[in-house]
Amino acid sequence: MSEHVVSPKIYVVILLALLLGTYLTVSAALRDFGPWNIVIALAIATTKATLVVLYFMHARYSPKRTQLVIMCGVFWLALLLFMTMSDYVSRIDYRGVRFPASQNVTFDLSRHS
């Protein structure tokens, strides 16, 4: 069999990295970084997920066509989130009111004419 056997040493290193990531993400969440809190939480989650896919799920050692399938999934998910959110964050109704009511900014166009 030519299949790649990942050694327990690598699995232990990934386990420790994932536990460290969990510790870091919880301690970062309890500090105030303003708008960066979300970015930090998602960046750490994505790093952890990438480690799981590459090593626990053997994506790094998989044939190219399997890697292509994985990348397609990631790409479709990115498309789904990006296109929908670019719609939602740019909605302004006919009164000039931005969509999330809690961030309302109103402006009067008639003053400028």
Add this chain to the structure above:
Amino acid sequence: MHRTGELYGQFKTLEQQKETATLGMWIFLVTEVLFFGGMFLTYTVNRHMYFTAFGVGGNMLDLRLGATNTVVLIASSFTMAMSVWSAQTNRKKLLPLCLILTLVLGCAFLGIKYVEYKQKFDHHLVPGHSFDLTYRINHPAPGDDPSELENERKEIEDALRTEAPGNPQQALTALNAHAQLYFSLYFGNTGVHALHMVVGAGLLIWVIKESFKGRFSASYNTPIEIIGLYWHFVDIVWIYLFALLYLINRHPV
């Protein structure tokens, strides 16, 4: 179907059979990514619309239990990976042990999830007629930590000031409605995730049984690899759920 040992007739070698099965599993997992993607999208849109209320909802979750569950699930992913290694290297005694450990950790996750759900029922945070964000601070239970209750009161008062400074009663109604949406998404997302865990536990029970019969070896271990992929995927979903539900806009306890 024609079958020689573990090799089905349409394949030339066990290796080719395993590669095909693995590719098929990944295609299934991509559909799962898009399925959970839709749920995460719904959450993201609503989080964007009702940021304050979702922050209040998130702060009502038990961070300690959530973090513990993250650690438990990561540990179970490790024992699952070790199961794959045991099978690949013909360790026929270690394999069932690793699989049983994975199952035990999976069940521990579901047990902790049960404790969390029970808390939410006790605190009237389950969407429906009796949903009330202020229930816990108005009806403290004997064992409640006073500083935790004080934090919840402050959280709600701050949110009311941001949502509608003029009319507190109207603001509280709106806050309750939007926090209820948060908890609907919380129960929906974590519920579907827990359902995946139950399915994974069922699959594990089956491979544990087969591994005791000595069915898996270095040449044939496809089911272990496939169930491993599924188990790790469910772990990844939780990694994101934990970040999105528990950690955003968290205030120190």
